[in-house]
Amino acid sequence: MATMRQTELRYNPAELDQKWQARWEATGIYRVRDDDPRPKWYELTMYPYPSGDLHIGHWYAMAPADAHARFRHMQGYNVLHPMGFDAFGLPAENAAIKRGIHPYVWTMSNIENMRRQLRSMGAIYDWSREIVCCLPEYYKWNQWLFLKFYQAGLAYRALAAANWCDSCQTTLANEQVVNGLCERCDTTVYRREMEQWFLRTTRYADKLLQMDEIDWPEKIKTMQRNWIGRSEGVQISFDLSHLGLQEREIATFTTRIDTIYGVTLMVLAPEHPLVAKLTTPDRKAEVEAYVLQARRQTEVERLSTEREKTGVFLGSYCVNRLNGERVPLFIADYALLTYGTGAVMGVPAHDQRDYDFAKRYGLPVRVVVASPGWRGEELAQAWVGPGVMVNSGPFNGLPSDEAKGRIAGHIEGGKWGRRTVSYHMRDWLVSRQRYWGTPIPVIYCDHCGMLPVREEDLPVLLPEDAEFRPTGESPLKLHQGFFNTTCHQCHGPARRETDTLDTFFDSSWYFLRYASPHEDQAPFDPALARQWCPVDQYTGGAEHAVMHLLYARFFTKVMRDLGIVSFGEPFLRLYNQGTIIAGGAKMSKSRGNVVAPDEYVQALGADVVRAYLMFLGPWEQGGDWSDSGINGMARWLNRVWELAQRDPQELDASPVVMGKAEADRLRIPIGAEHQKKVRELQRAIHKTVKRVIADLDRFKFNTALAALMELTNAMARAWEQGGVDSATWREGVEKLLLLLAPMAPHITEELWERTGHAYSIHQQALPQWDEALAADEVITLVVQVNGKVRDRLQVPADISEEEAKRLALASPRVQSFTQGKRVEKLVYVPGKLVSVVVE
RNA sequence: GCCGAAGUGGCGGAAUGGUAGACGCGACGGUCUCAAAAACCGUUGGGGGGCAACUCCCGUGUCGGUUCGACUCCGACCUUCGGCACCA
Numbered sequence: 054m055a056t057m058r059q060t061e062l063r064y065n066p067a068e069l070d071q072k073w074q075a076r077w078e079a080t081g082i083y084r085v086r087d088d089d090p091r092p093k094w095y096e097l098t099m100y101p102y103p104s105g106d107l108h109i110g111h112w113y114a115m116a117p118a119d120a121h122a123r124f125r126h127m128q129g130y131n132v133l134h135p136m137g138f139d140a141f142g143l144p145a146e147n148a149a150i151k152r153g154i155h156p157y158v159w160t161m162s163n164i165e166n167m168r169r170q171l172r173s174m175g176a177i178y179d180w181s182r183e184i185v186c187c188l189p190e191y192y193k194w195n196q197w198l199f200l201k202f203y204q205a206g207l208a209y210r211a212l213a214a215a216n217w218c219d220s221c222q223t224t225l226a227n228e229q230v231v232n233g234l235c236e237r238c239d240t241t242v243y244r245r246e247m248e249q250w251f252l253r254t255t256r257y258a259d260k261l262l263q264m265d266e267i268d269w270p271e272k273i274k275t276m277q278r279n280w281i282g283r284s285e286g287v288q289i290s291f292d293l294s295h296l297g298l299q300e301r302e303i304a305t306f307t308t309r310i311d312t313i314y315g316v317t318l319m320v321l322a323p324e325h326p327l328v329a330k331l332t333t334p335d336r337k338a339e340v341e342a343y344v345l346q347a348r349r350q351t352e353v354e355r356l357s358t359e360r361e362k363t364g365v366f367l368g369s370y371c372v373n374r375l376n377g378e379r380v381p382l383f384i385a386d387y388a389l390l391t392y393g394t395g396a397v398m399g400v401p402a403h404d405q406r407d408y409d410f411a412k413r414y415g416l417p418v419r420v421v422v423a424s425p426g427w428r429g430e431e432l433a434q435a436w437v438g439p440g441v442m443v444n445s446g447p448f449n450g451l452p453s454d455e456a457k458g459r460i461a462g463h464i465e466g467g468k469w470g471r472r473t474v475s476y477h478m479r480d481w482l483v484s485r486q487r488y489w490g491t492p493i494p495v496i497y498c499d500h501c502g503m504l505p506v507r508e509e510d511l512p513v514l515l516p517e518d519a520e521f522r523p524t525g526e527s528p529l530k531l532h533q534g535f536f537n538t539t540c541h542q543c544h545g546p547a548r549r550e551t552d553t554l555d556t557f558f559d560s561s562w563y564f565l566r567y568a569s570p571h572e573d574q575a576p577f578d579p580a581l582a583r584q585w586c587p588v589d590q591y592t593g594g595a596e597h598a599v600m601h602l603l604y605a606r607f608f609t610k611v612m613r614d615l616g617i618v619s620f621g622e623p624f625l626r627l628y629n630q631g632t633i634i635a636g637g638a639k640m641s642k643s644r645g646n647v648v649a650p651d652e653y654v655q656a657l658g659a660d661v662v663r664a665y666l667m668f669l670g671p672w673e674q675g676g677d678w679s680d681s682g683i684n685g686m687a688r689w690l691n692r693v694w695e696l697a698q699r700d701p702q703e704l705d706a707s708p709v710v711m712g713k714a715e716a717d718r719l720r721i722p723i724g725a726e727h728q729k730k731v732r733e734l735q736r737a738i739h740k741t742v743k744r745v746i747a748d749l750d751r752f753k754f755n756t757a758l759a760a761l762m763e764l765t766n767a768m769a770r771a772w773e774q775g776g777v778d779s780a781t782w783r784e785g786v787e788k789l790l791l792l793l794a795p796m797a798p799h800i801t802e803e804l805w806e807r808t809g810h811a812y813s814i815h816q817q818a819l820p821q822w823d824e825a826l827a828a829d830e831v832i833t834l835v836v837q838v839n840g841k842v843r844d845r846l847q848v849p850a851d852i853s854e855e856e857a858k859r860l861a862l863a864s865p866r867v868q869s870f871t872q873g874k875r876v877e878k879l880v881y882v883p884g885k886l887v888s889v890v891v892e
Numbered sequence: 893g894c895c896g897a898a899g900u901g902g903c904g905g906a907a908u909g910g911u912a913g914a915c916g917c918g919a920c921g922g923u924c925u926c927a928a929a930a931a932c933c934g935u936u937g938g939g940g941g942g943c944a945a946c947u948c949c950c951g952u953g954u955c956g957g958u959u960c961g962a963c964u965c966c967g968a969c970c971u972u973c974g975g976c977a978c979c980a
Contacts (some may be wrong), residue, residue, distance in 0.1 A: 061930050154937060232977090272896060272975080279976060287978080320980085335909075362978085387978045395980045406978055598975080600897050668916070670905055674897095677904060685916050688931090756906070759915035766915090835911050841959045842911060882962050885910055890960045 282477025631675025
């Protein structure tokens, strides 16, 4: 940045920023009042993790969100646009391990710094509502909510193969595993059998699929739908009674019950609990080797779709009750224990995976759904489409879609299974083996067993001193003062749960806390939550589609069912901004293209940085920062500065306007020239008001700013050409400032004052536009001949169709193309064009 | 592999069936200056014709289609970016 040639501003931006930020704070104009009679508008942007430095990405997310909130404010809403910090999490603890700073100290000093940086943005945040979720006043309510979930049977502890990140030394939720790698550090994730805490998100799968109430980008809704992955099918059991085991059958789930007569193998997940019992002695060694090898595989290896289908025969069989056939039992790692029942009925003819597996192990491929052209030949690949039933006993001849229902009914009648639904989504694993999070409020008593902490004993405080060395277990386990406790039931010795909660737990309900951030009897004041919530407009990055955004919806639905809130969706509208990059590439320290906003704010002022970020391009598509580009914004605000402060009296002295005054005095018709000029400027002003309001409403900051630039260009031209009067000019300046105020709050406040208006511009209503004044009196009528533009005619806006067609055909330029040709068709679009079609 | 979004001047982008390139950056020319910076004014998609006012042709990833008219709608393909990915 130091090397850039930079615009020299006519004003001192740093001074201006400081002056107004202090004034706003002193006069409390952004203090949000609960008793304000205006309609409420809750506009929230995702709160940041306190990394310690507010980078340009934060500015890109927050400055436009602030402008939009300010816009709603000027539209007459009582706006809540709060800010806080997502303050629990690993970086703080890692800093503690690396540099010996306590996570609390590290986090709070980062927050201190970021608060200062955030203030420099000049946003309307009401800092008295700030929330910091690593403070006991906040996390106490995490614990309280956890207990509610527990009592409702929605939080449970279970032994499960959890996702383990060796670098983070903790378990992860499924959503935090991306392609088998840890979402945070890209370390390979392993499966590890552990006792873990889960929230029953699956119980809410169907409710989470209902998205009619929410106005969200289709993309995010689709991602959530895919993540939940609902599929309807049939759970059907195969008979094992001939084996003389305690288990008399084995269940499997299928969405293709129409292919049941084509089952020629059964595949179990290697971890399936029946594997040992179903393995015959002669197959034992091979089976055990395969299970061991499968367990050793990482998620990445196991997820690779290119891999050959491998498996091992268990030596035993189950029986397909529909046709009494013996079906060989296999284990194969393409069967997942966590989906359906952990067992797959293999239909090689109609499932490509089963086909590959059958080919490899020489198993029969039996067609039961005939594709349209099938003549009984062998299949080169699985046929997965619909068709006519064959080789399927009583169902032969039916279309497969119809057979599905019939067969399902038949199975239910025989009590061999039932129609059911499976989901891709799993329960949310919320326990983490780390220190810097909310302690899970549970104790283990030798005598009484596992007990939730009593509500009156909350919060379970994080001990201030702890050994942060990562061991794979929570550092809290090593802290005797924390670990050892007393059972509130039998008063005997007990141990505390030492795992802490996933930080997504915090962000799943934080939006409710802003309604009453200092409430100490409940997570939030119910009346205030009802008043402010749900969030009317949420903004943030799309990367949280299946984590934060799904969890927050889950929480809200649970809280509604528990009677804690009265609505079922946390965020009514969602808007995802894109990502800001620099020089066409993602910003990163290694590339050396990281933009530090503070330097630009210092040199050019917050307004230039804010407005430039909004001007770069459509917010949802992200933008490419350029050092020279920002100068354009500085140059323009500089022009606004100068333009707004011109003395409009000078205009009245111009000859054209003088002529008007003279004409008035002499009571003769006023100067047509003057009238025309005034009308022109008026039209520009009113068109701009209309455009900018429409654009800001839809987050189109780039075109809103472009429209304002056009207005300043028109005003500068009008001034130069003369002929407009001071009143029209003043109207232009006033409306320009009001429309610009949400985006550039400091300079507009200063100019508002300097142009003789009362404090504060941010408490004014948005300007109105007059449709009649915005309307064109003369339009450009485009004339096309055979689709090509051949002439442009200036005509009155209210021209009749006949007149327009007559003028079009009379145009010499048009005639040079229609000469001697027959006009076949004339198309007229009012206010736009005449299209002439000739042979 | 499947799903979704996008592809427009030197660059960021505008226009969602009707004047393609608004607005801005950059570049070039000029004014001011001893000079430079800043500022201001002008030009700026490509090609052809004309001394000139001007005028014609081509042009929105590629190829087709619908239409009087397509950046915009439809079909196929290419590229880029996101998301999902053995889910039975």
